[in-house]
Amino acid sequence: QVQLIESGGGLVQAGGSLRLSCAPAERSFSRYVLGWFRQAPGKEREFVASTGAYGMHSLYGDSMEARFTISRDNVKNTVYLQMNSLKVEDTAVYYCAAATQTTTPSRDTTYDYWGQGTQVTVSS
Secondary structure (H helix, E strand, C coil): CEEEECCCEEEECCCEEEEEEEEECCCCCCCCEEEEEEEHHHHHHHHEEEEEECCCCCCCCCCCCEEEEEEEEECCEEEEECCCCCCCHEEEEEEEEECCCCCCCCCCHHHHHEEEEEEEECCC
């Protein structure tokens, strides 16, 4: 079992930035595919971004790449989601997820482990 711990969420004004972090509680996850998803109230969970094992092959959800950047630091055993030019509609709970292997990293069902989520609230 891999426990993922997210941090970095909070309240920010529209146009501002936040950086989310996710790290496993115990083991290294350099070989895992790592993803970020988000879920707004009343909406389905949405794919934000993923990064392949060892930092290869980043993928972004629709309209995400222009403002969001996923990165990973395998030395610090942490994956990040840098979010810039935030909009009110970015308000959601953001989840970090890890998959031992997947050929469809945008699909949440392919991930094996999930964090508890961190709330991001963007005010107008």
